[in-house]
Every structure is written in structure tokens, then in C-alpha cells.
Amino acid sequence: MGSQKFVYTFGARTAEGNKSMRILLGGKGANLAEMNRIGLPVPPGFTISTEACNAYYKDGKQPTLNLLKDQVMHGIETIENIAGKTFGSESKPLLLSVRSGARSSMPGMMDTVLNLGLNDKIVEAWAKATGNERLAWDSYRRFCQMYGSVVLGLKPIFQDEVDPFEQIIDEVKEARNVTLDNDLTISDLKELVVRFKARIHERTGKDIPDDPYDQLWGGIIAVFDSWMGKRAIQYRKINDIPNDWGTAVNVQAMVFGNTSNNSATGVAFTRDPATGENNFVGEYLINAQGEDVVAGIRTPQQISLKGSQRWAKLANISEEVRKSTYPSLEEAMPTVYKELDDVRIMLENHYTDMQDLEFTIEEGRLWILQTRDGKRTGEAMVRIAHDLQVEGLISAATSINRIEPDKLNELLHPVFNKKDLKTAKMISQGLPASPGAATGQIVFFAEDAEDWAAAGKPVILVRMETSPEDISGMNSAKGILTARGGMTSHAAVVARGMGKCAITGAGSLIIDYTNRQFRVGDVVYKEGDWISLDGYTGYIYEGRVPTKDPEISTHLQKLMTIADSQSRLRVLANADTPTDAKTAREFGARGIGLCRTEHMFFKPERIRIVREMVLAKDEAGRRRALDKLLPIQMQDFEEILEVMHDLPVTIRLLDPPLHEFLPEDEAAERMIAEDLGITFEEVLDRVNTLHETNPMLGHRGCRLANTYPEITQMQVHAILEASIHLKKRGVHVYPEIMIPLTSIGNELRMQIKIIRDTAEEIFAKYNDTVDYKVGTMIEIPRAVIIADQIAPMVDFFSFGTNDLTQMTFGFSRDDIGKFLPIYLEKGILKKDPFQSIDQDGVGQLVSVGTANGKRVNDHLKVGVCGEHGGDPDSIRFFHRSELDYVSCSPFRIPIARFVAAQSAINEKMSDEALKIKAAELA
């Protein structure tokens, strides 16, 4: 025990630690050691290991501190030797910083105490020695403030209380009648130190020790104690972090960017974090401290000449003024810049990713204070991952793993500028149902949306909820806003399919169709008023917030191709029209996994025929109407199948209940009656007969098709005759016919017979055949239970996880808005199960159904065609559940392709590699 190593030194390329020692040294300590090892100019220091922290709690505080003493003293000596300064000396005083450093940064932990090693005597001596009295006294003032607050605990007690130190500063500034800290004189700074010390004593009964070593031990103990602080414990509890991780303590020599005009401080990115271009970008300030760069009091300068010139152009500053007032580091300190640029290369080579670094130049000497993977935009993420792969720095697999799928959204949909949002007035919030940004004028009716859009006006369609009748209007709108419905309501699903921004379930909107207005609280918004929707957050803004359009870069295209080469799970698209199918193909869909035939039924020229069918009194009447629909459907299928040549197209037979095709208001019903030459009463009778209390659990899907087999016959006829036409024209087509809502073996058996019989007829008619597959949706819990009975009858299963989630939870996605927000808020549910598959419940059905189906049918293809097919967490789950494909909205395809690839890549990683990765991420 006495011989256990607790202290690891670094500096002068002789670090005892390295980046793999994160568990022992914490994230910061391991990284400082690593930078030092690879030759970066890191101020010397040492790390007290997390084991010391654990010993402190396990073996007692004092015994551990006793054990530490010699090792810490040795650490200080090492720093002194490298820095050529002495801790506690008045001639060449060494100043230190003390920071906590757990495996991952943690709120509630002690942050930083700077400038340890100063006292009333040393500060005077240091001022004299450097000739920089202001630096000395400002540093001392800051030390007293930080030590008093962080180590001695003089902090505001109540949330609305002013910080006691800031209060003193304000008092002095008021007395001097100045506003900026910088306007305080050296004597003011001296007064501050005196008053700080007095206030500390008065309030805590404690004093800042004069002995620098006592200061250091106070700092180390404060770090250890903060590990068991209330907020830290609470944070660990919520995030499932064990108490025995412990924290490390980092003690490091101070460097100063504010000693003279030969000093500077700055931050830089090794590549452009906005675009991903391979440019060195960053900002710096001469004779300044790190916090000054971000404080915004002085205008920071660009580090590279190129960057500086670009900046000046945008800021409308002449080259002359730029050169004289805002020179780049490249110009101001060319040697140091060259050194920094070398560091940049070294860092990228070493960390194989774009880095965000902090540096300080003290009297012409460069110090690197920190490096870490740089935050970046979606665009930069894609470009950097691809470039690094092309440059040979990272493997294909790694480049794919560098993509954060959700971040791709901003590349695929319009977005707002963040700064525009800061000034926009938020009206209300709903569910972020479909990503994107939209701005336009309010309309309340789908027909108006079409008319206004035709007249060139951008519109936002605002509805209580949408229905299939509204589809054309939705398509014409820039965005959709509904007061009811959840993440998988009609509006949400259709909008996502269209790649269009939508917000649903905005419960605070009171819509008044009659007066064409909606109300939020007391504020009224009328037809024609401008509003803006943020589909990423669900925020609704007043007025016109500008949007910018996306474009798919070649980098993204290329990276997606790499992704596909790594995947096991294929990505197909949900697409109902030739246009959708084209989009899907452009986004790289490997086929259509769900083509909803009923969506074709709503176009004006067709809905009349469909209604004739729905209103028919008998089979003969239905067949007459279906005969009229046949050529239209055939044309639909021919177009879609042609677009998707050489790829499978899964066509779902008619799914919704028939009443969805009838209007609900009397006027429309009277029109239909007139149009079809029947009485209004007859229409009404049928509407009443078709009415359902719970349409989700009603007469639809194969239940309808088994009641009216002629509907299936017509649809299969259309699919296969279209296929034969295409075959004759040399187009390779792969139709797959999908039966919806199966819950009973006999239901499926009966439908398959109708399909096979119809196929035989068509094939006989043309004396030719096409390959086609027959499969079933698995969207009813009972279908999962009997998966082994039905799997032998079909070629594929497609999990309809939307409906499966509805039935498994007993949740109606149309009504869930009443309690889901409360459930999420109270933590009853962690996620909306319609957005991300419920792995413990619904997911179990998917896994079990897949396994049971494949067990009895080797050739069974299994996929998912619910909205979950485009959700990253869900896709990962489907990969693990050994599904063969996911099908999602065209606009989610890029995301799905990356997640599919990542799932396959991570599965291949050895357990060891996963452990290391987990440790790194922790």
C-alpha cells in the first residue's frame, strides 16, 4: 500500500501516463499525458490517480494524504525542474492550476483553481521580477476569488443571490465610477484582494493559507471532497455511474498569454467545423487570457491568413485595416504559427479526427493546453469522415462509425439559422413530427393550400388533424401543423414520407375553422398570417423566419456507398407514387418495402370510382366499380415498377376501413349521392353502416379482403398484368404482394389462394409468367404468437411496427397526445414508443416472431416497414434481431444506411475492442 503509485507526471515528453489510462487518470489526465508523449508542448504537471481518490474514501482521508505527500512533492519537483521555476519561491515563483478529472466530465465536480502559489509576499516579488504589476495583482485577485469560492465554499446560498465576490467587484467599480474590469487600477485590484479575504473570513471563518503547499493540499482535498458532493452523487445516480470510479486531480504549471504583446491565447480547429474543408481555422487574441477570447469584449483575430482575409471580406473590412488592426497569427507571429500548424498535423495524425484545441503563447513560446474531438455541423461531419478515409487516416469502417445519424437530418431538410431563432417569438410547442423548417401563411383547408400554393404563396396547413383527403393539400404546403395526433398520426407519417416539416399534437392551439383562425391563450392567428415551424424541436414561431435549403453532397453520396458495403441489413423505402419511388432510388433505396395502394385512391378522378365501390349494394356493383379502377391501378403499378426496375417492390393490398373513403359532412355526402345518382339516404345508410367505434381495430386489411375477395382480385390482376407488360418491354421487375393485418392462419391461407388463382388466370391469358412473392404484414400481436404456423405459407414477413405498437401497448396513435407528454414528463416512458421501438415489449415480439418464422422457413425474408425503420436506435435493434431489411421514408434512407452499416461494423468488433471503446466513451 505504501508503495502504490498514485502520482503520474508529465512534461518534456516524459509522461508516465497515456490515453489508454483513462480509468486510472481520468479523461483530462490521460489526454494531457498523451499530448506530452507525442511531443506537444504541454505545460508540465502531474495527475493524482482515481485510485488515490478511492483510497481517500476507503482507507480514510488522512492516511491517504500522508501516503500521497512524498509522491506529490516529487511531482512538484518534476514540474520545477522542467519549468525552471520554484513553487513558493519569491524570485521565480511557479504557479499551478488544480483541476478535477473523472473518466467523463461531471456536473457538480470541482472545476478549476488557477494561480496557486501566490501570497501577499510572492505577488509583490513576482510583480517586481516580471515588471508586470498588473498581471501579478490580477492573477492574485483571481486566485483569491476562485480559492475562496471553490475550496473554501463562499458561494451564493440562494439562486437569486449575487455571487459575493462579484458583489465586491461591483461595489468597487461603482465607487470608482467605472464599468469594465479592465478599467480598475492596480490599487483597485489590491483593494479587491483585501476585501475578498475579509469577506471570506467573515462568512466562512476560514482564511486562504499563505503557504503555497497548504494552498495545494486544500485544492487537492477540495477535488476529492467534491466527488461525494450532493450534485455529483445525484448526477451519478441518474446516469448509472458507479461511485467507485473516483476522480483524478490534475496539477499543472500555469502559463500566461497576457504577459505582454509577445504573448497570446486562442482556440483552433484542425479543419473547418462548419464545412469540413481541410483549412486550419481559429481565433486568437494578443496579450489576453483564455476567457477573453470567448468573452466577446475584444474582437478575436483569425489564425490563418486565408481565414483572416475571408473574415475581413465578410465583415466588410479593408485589407489595410485588417493587416494593421486584425492581423492573422500567420502574419503576426509567423514562427509560432508554423509551430502551431505542425501541431495541427501531428494531432490529426495521432487522433485521426478533427481536433478542437486551446493554446497559449507565453513570451513567444507555444503551449497546448487542451485538445479534443471538435464539434462540427452535419455537413462537416460527412466531409471530414470521407476525407480522412480518402487520406488513408481512417478505415472505411471507422469513417462510417464517425457519422452521427441524427445529425444527417440537417443535410436532408431545410433548416433555420440559429441566430434567427434567437429573435423569433415562440407561439407554442408541439411534437417534432417531421424534421425540417418551414415558413408560410396560415391556411386551414387542404383545398386552400392547393389554391394558394398554385398562386405562388408559401403556406402552412393548420388542422385539428389530417385525413387521407388532405394529401394533395399537404403536398402543396411548406409545412403542416396539427393540434391533435402524435408522432405517428396521419399528418406525421405522411409528412415524413413527403420529407416535409410537420408539428403535431400542439394541444394549446384552439382551432376555429368557421372563422378561419386559431387561438393560443389570448392571441389569435388568422388565415394568411405568417408562422414558422421548426420540425426538429416542435417549436412554432410567429412571423417569417428564413429557411435555407439542403443539398446532398458528393461526399455524402460516396460515404453512403461505403456504408452499404459494410451492412447486413438492407434499406428499402416506403413509397406510394412514382415520384416517391424516384426520390427513394436517388437516396439509394434497395427496393420498395411498402407501397400503400390506398394512397393512390384519393386523387380526385379516382375517389369517385372508389366511392362507387364503397357504396355498392352488392358484389356485382362492387365489381363494376373495380373494373373501372383496374386500368388506373395497373398504370400506377407499371410506373412504379418501371422506376424500381431490377429491385423488389412490395405492394400492400388495400388496408384501411372503407369508411375512410367517404366524407363525413352532409354537404359532401349529398354531392356524392347526386354524382352517383343515388339518394342521400342511401349514402347516409351506408355511412352509418360503415361507422366504427374503434376503426383501428375494425373491418380493414385482410378482413376486408376476405369479406370482399374481388378487391384483392382486382389489385393482384393490376400488379401482375403491369408486370407482364413491363417484362415484354424488357424491364426486369420483382413485385412482392403483401397481405395486411393477418391475425389468423386461415385468413392468410384464403388470401393466398385468391392471389395464386388470380395469377394463374393472368398468366394463362398472356401465356407468360412473372416471378412474384407473397408475404404478410406482422402487425397484430396474435400474428407473432402464431408466426411458426404462418411462416411456411409465405415468402416474407414485414413487421408493421406502428400497428404492432398500438396493439401491444393498447395505445391509439391518434389519441396518445392526451397522456404521452405526461408519461414522458413523469418518466413513466423514457421514449415515445412510436418513435423508437419499445425494445422490452414490442421489440420482443419482433425478435420472437422473426426467430420463430425463420426456424420453420429457411427462405423467409423478414423486414420492418413501420416508421421505426428510419429510427437509429430501432434500426440497431432490428439488426441485432437478425432482420433482413428495414423500409422507411425516402428522406430517412441516408440515416438508415449509416446505422445499418454501423450496426454490422460494431457487431464485428471483438469484445476487447468494445470494452476499450466503452471506456473511451465513458
Added chain:
Amino acid sequence: MGSQKFVYTFGARTAEGNKSMRILLGGKGANLAEMNRIGLPVPPGFTISTEACNAYYKDGKQPTLNLLKDQVMHGIETIENIAGKTFGSESKPLLLSVRSGARSSMPGMMDTVLNLGLNDKIVEAWAKATGNERLAWDSYRRFCQMYGSVVLGLKPIFQDEVDPFEQIIDEVKEARNVTLDNDLTISDLKELVVRFKARIHERTGKDIPDDPYDQLWGGIIAVFDSWMGKRAIQYRKINDIPNDWGTAVNVQAMVFGNTSNNSATGVAFTRDPATGENNFVGEYLINAQGEDVVAGIRTPQQISLKGSQRWAKLANISEEVRKSTYPSLEEAMPTVYKELDDVRIMLENHYTDMQDLEFTIEEGRLWILQTRDGKRTGEAMVRIAHDLQVEGLISAATSINRIEPDKLNELLHPVFNKKDLKTAKMISQGLPASPGAATGQIVFFAEDAEDWAAAGKPVILVRMETSPEDISGMNSAKGILTARGGMTSHAAVVARGMGKCAITGAGSLIIDYTNRQFRVGDVVYKEGDWISLDGYTGYIYEGRVPTKDPEISTHLQKLMTIADSQSRLRVLANADTPTDAKTAREFGARGIGLCRTEHMFFKPERIRIVREMVLAKDEAGRRRALDKLLPIQMQDFEEILEVMHDLPVTIRLLDPPLHEFLPEDEAAERMIAEDLGITFEEVLDRVNTLHETNPMLGHRGCRLANTYPEITQMQVHAILEASIHLKKRGVHVYPEIMIPLTSIGNELRMQIKIIRDTAEEIFAKYNDTVDYKVGTMIEIPRAVIIADQIAPMVDFFSFGTNDLTQMTFGFSRDDIGKFLPIYLEKGILKKDPFQSIDQDGVGQLVSVGTANGKRVNDHLKVGVCGEHGGDPDSIRFFHRSELDYVSCSPFRIPIARFVAAQSAINEKMSDEALKIKAAELA
């Protein structure tokens, strides 16, 4: 092979077979042998085994017949020896019958040929020998007819064709100008024989063989061949009967009840099949053949004196006339009657059940032709089972197994007389939603039902569908008829709970509320018109069909007590009111398994307060309304708990969505607004906000309780304070609080916390405690999937199989009427899954959920409180799934108690016993 025994003789108590040889000898053959063995006077004969039939098909027809020849000849000799007659002799001819006899009787098999052994010569000789020319020629005529039809195949070809033999008889009768067969003269009978033979030859090209042995072989071959007849094969296919069962052939000496007035024939029951009383009842005719007794041309006489006298009294016949014209067998043939009465005792002792027997008396000698378990009414079934057990003939277990549960229905509900129904005009048919019979005047509104009933009129409430608002009206009606809804629609469930006749889903009724009438086709039925409902069949009759009321006999009471002693599964009741609870207790419920608190909310004085709560704008408003409800609920619970003292009462917390408590029409909404002093718009706003697209999957159950915890607080407060009041009065109460609609662990956790916290408050207030349990409904598929997570949190699971069936199938019970009838008709479903648990799907969830719950919680009590709790097949399944209890409507309790007992009894039977039982039943 040559030595295999194919022929088993019987007669003179020397039968080679017995009743356990059913597989070898067929049902009839085994039974004839058995009767002979126990000393009953059975005409001698022999049975050719099923193995012979199999050999006939396997080894070839002729080889098998060759093998049979000697054994059959030996069989004939045996008969001849016993009968003292000779087959084919002219002096003392032996006549034979040939019948098929498989393990169970089977349509399409050859039935019977009588009087084999006659030809033109023998008939003359026999006529002379007996001096009964008519008997001889009539027998010969019948023989020709049967042989021609059954063996030689002269049958009508088309369905509407007259039987060729009947056609000849008609022609002769017409020529003689007579109407009855009996009016034909002997020479007419002779002419019939000639014409029969000619027609057979003309149509089939074959002749009836003159040689009696050829006749016999023809008969035997005809039986064998009929085994592979089209109809027999078809029947076996449908009923899963293997082809290799084969059929036996029974050859037996003829006896004649029509030789003289010293002969007779009759049928008898060893006990009264209508009442179960231990009286010998039966009918006979002197000088008659078996078919004459049932043909109805002559009036049959009673066998016992007591029966005869009772009959005469009912028929208004004087003792004098009775004695002279319709004497009992006891009077007419006292010796034979004594012999028959001995047979009765012997049969009951031997078969240990009431027997239905056929006898013939030939010249004073009694012959028993058949005995079998007698069909009986429900009342007789109960009484006989109980009496036989008391008499020591059968064990307690056997007496319970003698009860056919469905047959008890007629003891528990009003019924029609069958003969009344024959003349009633059927209007239409719906689903037999709740058993019983009802007759009354049509009303269309619940309030009218109450008013008319209060005025003493019996009413039938006719609705599109019912809602909770209609409950009082339903209670006032004699019967309920709805045009929509299935077997578990609101109307059905509530009616069964009330033990009231209901027919639902009568789709052909077009109801016109405005004109207070309904239409079926072109016929209109108005308010006040009489109709009658048969809840057993779903038939709706025009006019007033009289009903008769049930009563529970002491026999039934005693037998149910025996049943309980045999059961593992306990039977509890669904009961919402003190009245229900009383009924349940009378029927022997072992507690209440489901008390729906919301049903208490609809009484007029309460609904106002409930609506105030629903319409409240905030929690404070809700709490104000709930405070008013609290004393009312407490009173409810106190009454129910008191009725059910010493037994558990499971109270379900509020389950339905709030909008169920609001009316849907404007007038009522305006009234509420006025009543509560708020604006109509406010009411409308709330109605619109509460509206749900799929209420079944909506904001209800614990979702509601987690959103508005104050509702649970009020209900738990009411339950526990009521319990403490009762405890103080010395009443032992066992409240069990049940949380509905759980699908997520956290939902349950949160509700349990509210319950426990509320309990602590109440207990602190009274400084006293009561034992209470907390459990959850399992009615959402996801709850089953996570059963092992939630079981440790609760004391009991109660499967709500109604909702579980809805979610698992994705069927809405309110809408299922649109396709369920078609599904049943097409055989997609074999049974309505809401009536009888779907064992392959929903049942699997029940089994798995039970097993997983009990695995992690030893003390977990598991039951079912859906409608399935009263269905026999479902109860058997629940027993096998090791549930602890079922809870059902009070009126289903007797049935459930018997089924529960039978399940336990049958489980205890050894495999061997089960095999034997299966063979007997086959």
C-alpha cells in the same frame, strides 16, 4: 390369418364379447354382448368384427369372405340352436336382421335390413305355420323394400324424386282407393312384392336372391361396402375419424311384437327424463312393430299404472276408459311388466345411469332390443346425477362429471316451450348474446323502458347499441335487442351480468329512432308492438310467446357443494352492486373478482357530480367534485363489502375514458352547461378535447389515474374508510384494489405508490388498519411480455381476457359484427374468440403470463375476470393453465363451478382411464 376370430356370438347369456370390446365389435355389438352377459333377454345373434372389415379392404374382398364363411355358418348355427328355428327352413324359419355398427354411429353407413331369410316359398310356409298370413306377407314386403333399397341400391337419384317403393305403394293405394297402409289387403301386399321385384330388376338389373344365405352375404357385403361410401368417407374426414376403424356387422334373430295381442313393443326410461324423478316411464303398443310406437297413428299406452293414471288425468280421460282402452302394461301383462321392471333395476345398476331402452314382447316373451344412456332435460340431469350419488351407485366425482354445463342454462334463465316456438313467426336472427327468453313491448329509449316498466308493462329495449347511460333502462326491460355489436358488446356484457336475455348484432334491423320503429325488409315494427327474444338461439319472434321461469332446486344446490369440494379453480363473481353481490353469493360465489366502480357513476344523482369532475378545468375543480363523490362511493363499498363479508372483494379503479360520462347530443350538453352554470361552449370544448378516434386504445384505466392521481386517491380513500367502518362493526372484509390497463412497469409503480400513501393517511386518521391487497389487470399484450417485471410489485394478476382478446387479435368488439359472422361461416374462425378463449393465441398469453408471474412471485394469485370466466371450454383451459380463480356473471356461476370441478376431476384420472373414456365417447 386363417385362424383369426372374426365372429363373436351372443344369446342365452353366453356372449363372447362385452362392452369393453367397442373397438373390435363396434358400439352396438359390444352393447348387445354386454346386455346378454348380464342376463338380459337379447335375441341371439353374432357380431362380425371391425377387423374383418379391415381385412376385407386390406387383403381383398373375396379372400376375406372365404375366411369368414365357416365362422358365419357357426354363428348361424348358434342362433338356430338358441332360437329353436332354422335359417332357410320352411317349417320353422329363422329370420335375421343385419345392421352396421362402427365405434360410433356414422351417417352414410348402411342402416338396417330386417326379415332376411324369407322368399316366395318360405313366406307361404311361414304364413301357414303361424296362421298369420298378414304378418308373413307384410314382413316379406318390408324385406323386399329394404333389401332392394339398401343392398341392391334402388334409391331416389334426385333429391326431389319420390322413393321408388313408396311410389308403387301409392299407386296401389290409389288403385284400391285407400289411404292407410293397414287398409291394404293381403292380396295387395302380394301384389306389392311382385311389383317391387319387377321394379328392382328393371332399374338395377339385379334380383333379390332366393337363397337366404345369399341374402345374408349380400347384406354383410353391403355393410362393408358402405364403410367406403362417399358420405361415410366425407363424414370421417370432417370428424377426423381414421379409415382403419372399420365397421362391425351385427346379425341377429328377428323378434315380432305384432304376432298377436299377446305381443307388444315399446320404449321406456328407467327414470323420468323430464324431471329426473325415480319413476319408470315409457310407452308401448299391443300387437305392433317398433316403428308404430313413434309413427303416431295409434295412441301409445303408458307402461306403469302410476304413469298411466297421471297421463289419463292430463288427457282428461276417465279411469274407466283408461282401464278398458289404454291399460298400462302393468295391468295388461303384469308378469312381463314385473320382468321389465327387473330389467330396469339391472340396467341402472349395471350402467349406473338412467337408460333409454327398447323392448318387444313376442307371444308373452320379453326381449330387450337396445339400451343406451337416456337423453334428459337439464333438470333431470341434475336430479339424476345427485340421486344416483346419494343412492351410492356413483361417486361424487362421477356425479359431477355427469353434468353438461351448458345444459344448466335452462335452469337459470326463463325459457320458451318448444312447441310454442313452432307456431311463432320468426322476424330475424342476431347473436345469442345473453341466454334466456323474453317477451314484451318494443321501446327504443332507456327512459321509456323505465317508465313503461314502472307502469307494469313488460318491455323489450331495442337499440342500435347500448351505452352506460342505458343501464337503468336495460335493468327495467325484460330483454334487450341491438342491431349492432357482438357477443361482448356493451349490451351483451351488461345483459349477461344482469342475467337478462339479450340478442345483439341483429344486422337486418333498420332502426328509426325518430319515428320510433324498426324495419326488417318491408315489415315495420312500432313502439308498443309485442316481440319475443330467444337468447339461446338469437331468434327474434313476432308477438307474445309465453315464457316460463326457472328455479334452483335443492338437488342443484347440493350438487354444486359437492362440485366445490372437487375443484382447484375457485369461482368468483363479477358484481357491481349490492344486489349483484347478493345474487352472486346465492349462486355460491367465493368472492367478487371484479367490481366495476364506474357502473356506480351512472345513477342520476351521481352522474351530475361525475360530469362536474370531467368538466373541471383544473385539479382543484376535479378535487371539489371528487370530494362530493367520496361519501357516495364509500357507501357503495360499505354495502358491497358487507354483503360479501368473509370473502375477498376485488374493486377495479376507474377504467373508462372520461368522455363516456358526457352525453353526445347538443340538447343534453346544453342542459349540463345550465346545470353546472358554465357556458355551452365550455362543455363543447371539453367534449371535443376528450373525443377519441379509438377509445378502446385511449386515455383510460391507469393512464387516466396517472394523469389525474386524485381519482385514485378518492377511490382508495372510499374503499379503505368503508373497510375500517365495517371492521369497527365486527364485519370481516377483504378488499382487493385492482389497477386497470397496466402496460408499463412504471405505470403500476406510480399507482401503487398513490394507493399505499392514501392507505397510510386513512390508517393514521383512524389509528387502525385493514388488510388489503393490490393487484393489476393483465389485459394489454405488453403486460404479459413484462409479467416477470410487474409480478413482484403486486399480490394478484387478473386477466381481462375481453380487452386482451381485442388487442391480441386487433378486433374491436363493438365493430366485429361486420366480419365475424362471415369469418365463422367461412371457417376462418371456428368460434367467436370473445365467447370462448382463443387457446392458440390469447390463451398462450394467459398461460405464459401466469407462468412468468408465478415464477418470480410465489404468492401471486392469478385469475380471469373477462367474459370467458363463464365459458366452459375457457374455464377448462384456465384450469390447465394453473390459474387460481375465474370470475364471471352471477348467472354463470353454477356452470363455472361444475366445469371447474370437472377439470380437476379429469386431471386426476389416470392416462389409462382417459383412454378408456375417450374410446367410450368415440
